[in-house]
Amino acid sequence: MGEQQEAKQSGGKGDTRVEPGMVRFELLHEDASGTKARRGRLHTPHGPVETPIFMPVGTVGSVKGVGPDDLLTLDAQIILGNTYHLMLRPGEALVGELGGLHRFVSWNRPMLTDSGGFQVFSLSGKRKITEEGAAFQSHLDGARHFLTPERSIDIQETLGADVIMAFDECPPSTEDRAYLEASLARTTRWLHRCVKAWSRERSSLFGIVQGGLHEDLRKRHAEEVCAVDLPGYALGGYSVGEAPEAMHDGVAYSAPLLPRDKPRYLMGVGTPVDLVTCVEHGVDMFDCVLPTRCARNGLLFTSEGKVVIRNAAYARDSRPVDPACTCYTCRNFSRAYLRHLFAAQELLAMRLNTIHNLHYFLGLMAEVRRAVAEDRFATFAREFRARAKAQEAERTRGR
Amino acid sequence: MGEQQEAKQSGGKGDTRVEPGMVRFELLHEDASGTKARRGRLHTPHGPVETPIFMPVGTVGSVKGVGPDDLLTLDAQIILGNTYHLMLRPGEALVGELGGLHRFVSWNRPMLTDSGGFQVFSLSGKRKITEEGAAFQSHLDGARHFLTPERSIDIQETLGADVIMAFDECPPSTEDRAYLEASLARTTRWLHRCVKAWSRERSSLFGIVQGGLHEDLRKRHAEEVCAVDLPGYALGGYSVGEAPEAMHDGVAYSAPLLPRDKPRYLMGVGTPVDLVTCVEHGVDMFDCVLPTRCARNGLLFTSEGKVVIRNAAYARDSRPVDPACTCYTCRNFSRAYLRHLFAAQELLAMRLNTIHNLHYFLGLMAEVRRAVAEDRFATFAREFRARAKAQEAERTRGR
Numbered sequence: 001m002g003e004q005q006e007a008k009q010s011g012g013k014g015d016t017r018v019e020p021g022m023v024r025f026e027l028l029h030e031d032a033s034g035t036k037a038r039r040g041r042l043h044t045p046h047g048p049v050e051t052p053i054f055m056p057v058g059t060v061g062s063v064k065g066v067g068p069d070d071l072l073t074l075d076a077q078i079i080l081g082n083t084y085h086l087m088l089r090p091g092e093a094l095v096g097e098l099g100g101l102h103r104f105v106s107w108n109r110p111m112l113t114d115s116g117g118f119q120v121f122s123l124s125g126k127r128k129i130t131e132e133g134a135a136f137q138s139h140l141d142g143a144r145h146f147l148t149p150e151r152s153i154d155i156q157e158t159l160g161a162d163v164i165m166a167f168d169e170c171p172p173s174t175e176d177r178a179y180l181e182a183s184l185a186r187t188t189r190w191l192h193r194c195v196k197a198w199s200r201e202r203s204s205l206f207g208i209v210q211g212g213l214h215e216d217l218r219k220r221h222a223e224e225v226c227a228v229d230l231p232g233y234a235l236g237g238y239s240v241g242e243a244p245e246a247m248h249d250g251v252a253y254s255a256p257l258l259p260r261d262k263p264r265y266l267m268g269v270g271t272p273v274d275l276v277t278c279v280e281h282g283v284d285m286f287d288c289v290l291p292t293r294c295a296r297n298g299l300l301f302t303s304e305g306k307v308v309i310r311n312a313a314y315a316r317d318s319r320p321v322d323p324a325c326t327c328y329t330c331r332n333f334s335r336a337y338l339r340h341l342f343a344a345q346e347l348l349a350m351r352l353n354t355i356h357n358l359h360y361f362l363g364l365m366a367e368v369r370r371a372v373a374e375d376r377f378a379t380f381a382r383e384f385r386a387r388a389k390a391q392e393a394e395r396t397r398g399r
Numbered sequence: 400m401g402e403q404q405e406a407k408q409s410g411g412k413g414d415t416r417v418e419p420g421m422v423r424f425e426l427l428h429e430d431a432s433g434t435k436a437r438r439g440r441l442h443t444p445h446g447p448v449e450t451p452i453f454m455p456v457g458t459v460g461s462v463k464g465v466g467p468d469d470l471l472t473l474d475a476q477i478i479l480g481n482t483y484h485l486m487l488r489p490g491e492a493l494v495g496e497l498g499g500l501h502r503f504v505s506w507n508r509p510m511l512t513d514s515g516g517f518q519v520f521s522l523s524g525k526r527k528i529t530e531e532g533a534a535f536q537s538h539l540d541g542a543r544h545f546l547t548p549e550r551s552i553d554i555q556e557t558l559g560a561d562v563i564m565a566f567d568e569c570p571p572s573t574e575d576r577a578y579l580e581a582s583l584a585r586t587t588r589w590l591h592r593c594v595k596a597w598s599r600e601r602s603s604l605f606g607i608v609q610g611g612l613h614e615d616l617r618k619r620h621a622e623e624v625c626a627v628d629l630p631g632y633a634l635g636g637y638s639v640g641e642a643p644e645a646m647h648d649g650v651a652y653s654a655p656l657l658p659r660d661k662p663r664y665l666m667g668v669g670t671p672v673d674l675v676t677c678v679e680h681g682v683d684m685f686d687c688v689l690p691t692r693c694a695r696n697g698l699l700f701t702s703e704g705k706v707v708i709r710n711a712a713y714a715r716d717s718r719p720v721d722p723a724c725t726c727y728t729c730r731n732f733s734r735a736y737l738r739h740l741f742a743a744q745e746l747l748a749m750r751l752n753t754i755h756n757l758h759y760f761l762g763l764m765a766e767v768r769r770a771v772a773e774d775r776f777a778t779f780a781r782e783f784r785a786r787a788k789a790q791e792a793e794r795t796r797g798r
Contacts, residue, residue, distance in 0.1 A: 060739075060743045060745060061736070061739060061740070061743075061745075062740060062743075062745045062746075062747040064745065064746055064747075065746050065747075066747070067747055067750060067751070068731070069727065089739065089742065089743060090714070090735070090738075090739040090742075094714065094715060094735065097715060098715070098717050098733060098735055098736075099717070104733070104735075104736055105736065106731040106732055106736075315489070315493065316493055316496060316497070318497050318498070328468065332467070332505040333505055334497060334503070336489070336493065336497055336503075337460070337497075337503055337504065337505075339489075340459075340460060340488065340489040341460070341461060343488065343489075344459045344460075344461075344488060346459060346460075346461045346463065347461075347463055347464050347746060347749050347750070348461040348463075348464075348465070348466055350746050351466060351746070351750065352466070
């Protein structure tokens with residue numbers, strides 16, 4: 001029986017045009033310029049992902065503003081889907097029936113889904129947590145739902161992403177220590193339930209380390225989570241309101257707690273400076289809505305700093321958003337045109353801005369990978385931060 | 400001096416990457432199956448347009464929902480821009496400064512601009528017409544503007560489209576005959592002022608015949624307008640509220656009033672049946688917001704009839720919108736996914752729907768051209784209408 005046929009018979013749920021088996025991380029190189037940055041490759045059933053990588057977020061089955069064709073042109077290697085949003089609409093059963101999330105959204109490269117935990121716990125007033133799981137009301141219609149570790153894994157396996165995430169609690173950093181300790185212990189118990197529910201058929205489960213900004217709690221929880229042999233591990237509970245420096249400090253001591261030979265995923269992060277800084281601390285994977293959301297609000301990231309495209313200063317500006325950029329937007333359109341489209345609320349504004357911002361984030365990560373491979377990441381990161389700081393100061397003065 | 404250099408020096412205003420000179424219509428073939436349908440080619444400074452043609456509308460400098468890349472993939476041959484919208488925002492001077500409309504919107508194929516007349520006269524309460532021109536208030540900010548034949552031509556020449564339109568009045572069909580006669584006489588005087596203002600440098604002026612649903616007024620006005628030797632002629636004042644049959648009857652006697660050796664443009668029309676029927680009466684060019692507007696409302700045109708994509712019937716439908724269609728949307732996505740995107744109000748829904756509808760309209764015109772070339776247009780048109788009627792009856796029953 002060929003691999004194709006095996007793959008077809010093994011899954012049952014979802015897309016079947018894949019290589020069978022779990023993801024596997026190949027650590028290609030560790031930076032020798034004094035940082036903890038790593039160059040790696042995550043092998044998945046839908047092909048390889050070169051790390052460090054930024055993953056665009058496709059919340060409800062579409063990376064907002066662009067199509068899969070745009071994402072291929074941008075060479076996005078892996079995208080995210082959100083369990084919480086997809087279970088509510090259109091429902092994971094429907095996606096499974098139609099061949100899984102890859103086929104549903106027409107994306108044949110790797111995908112990752114979160115567990116729904118973060119979104120559920122963000123619904124503060126509308127959810128209740130017990131040992132069994134989390135009861136919550138849909139933000140769409142107020143309907144009651146109950147998400148447990150077992151149900152989250154079942155939903156994610158039905159969606160059929162290459163990487164799926166453990167169902168965890170992400171407690172607010174304002175909670176007291178007693179609550180945090182109880183929450184972490186429960187998240188560990190939930191991890192064991194996730195592992196038990198996990199079929200290992202074609203989606204690879206990553207564990208999530210929580211612990212807020214408490215170094216000792218992070219350490220203890222990392223030990224508990226990493227005691228379970230999994231294909232990858234993530235840091236959750238960062239970039240949830242704390243200052244960037246506090247997050248950077250936290251990642252600095254948390255990332256090295258994760259196994260050296262497994263991919264390290266920092267969830268929900270971040271700005272270009274966050275990405276560069278956390279790669280420096282040993283992180284391999286990132287996701288964030290920042291580039292796509294900012295694009296829709298007219299905030300563009302460039303090699304010369306941020307550009308607020310609605311500004312009157314760009315009304316007659318014939319230059320591209322970023323003269324150094326090679327994206328479709330910058331090769332074809334002026335700042336004046338993008339400003340006009342944004343002012344006129346044309347749909348094309350959203351797409352062109354999103355293409356540009358994703359190109360910037362994905363291009364930055366390609367530069368990061370080169371700098372790590374060439375053992376010059378310490379200098380790269382230092383210069384990048386200095387330039388970003390100077391550009392931001394300039395921009396603020398210019399206001 | 401080479402042609403390139405001449406082109407650069409002759410224009411002054413707008414895009415210069417063009418062949419110099421006026422548009423020229425080549426009548427390739429007349430249907431021999433008993434209709435007045437014609438197969439032609441409009442040569443323009445930005446390349447040829449095969450007729451009969453449908454022209455997507457790019458009101459404020461973007462065909463809503465898609466980018467120039469999509470339009471090239473769809474092989475759209477010519478697109479429209481709106482003088483009224485562009486004069487208000489971003490203003491024609493800005494577009495001219497930035498190299499003209501072609502360069503501003505990054506479209507290197509032919510373009511046509513309307514004169515602003517139709518939009519101004521649609522602002523019923525907010526405009527006043529005199530012999531000199533039309534005073535109106537902007538729908539954006541209430542600012543007062545005055546549009547005259549001379550100003551409309553100046554704006555259009557600054558935008559620099561390949562085809563520009565005479566400034567006319569499009570009186571409501573409810574006006575009495577005395578008003579209509581006075582209006583037509585004024586539109587003729589305005590045409591002479593347009594011709595006088597026209598530089599003939601690189602934009603070709605088309606005249607517009609009005610006259611509502613009055614055969615004698617149409618005839619008289621066509622004589623007056625066609626007495627002016629112009630590169631093309633249009634029929635205005637159709638599809639402004641009358642029944643489709645009344646419009647078809649009107650076009651049947653009006654289109655043959657226009658010169659045989661010049662392109663005939665029916666403004667603001669129409670549905671697929673309108674296009675086929677009016678080609679039968681001898682029309683060469685059409686524009687309408689129908690395919691793009693319907694796409695944004697989730698109404699899709701297919702070879703099997705109309706599909707209202709939000710319908711619950713499509714929730715689990717894994718088929719493409721139109722199994723016979725080869726567009727990007729139909730090659731990659733299911734009805735279930737398109738319904739989901741539409742329900743979730745994802746931006747991608749607008750783009751995928753628009754790509755599909757434009758593909759349908761442009762593909763229909765390609766079929767029309769083949770049928771005319773092969774002297775089987777009478778049969779084609781009859782069968783097309785019969786099928787459309789049966790499909791619509793089926794759809795209405797299914798509600």
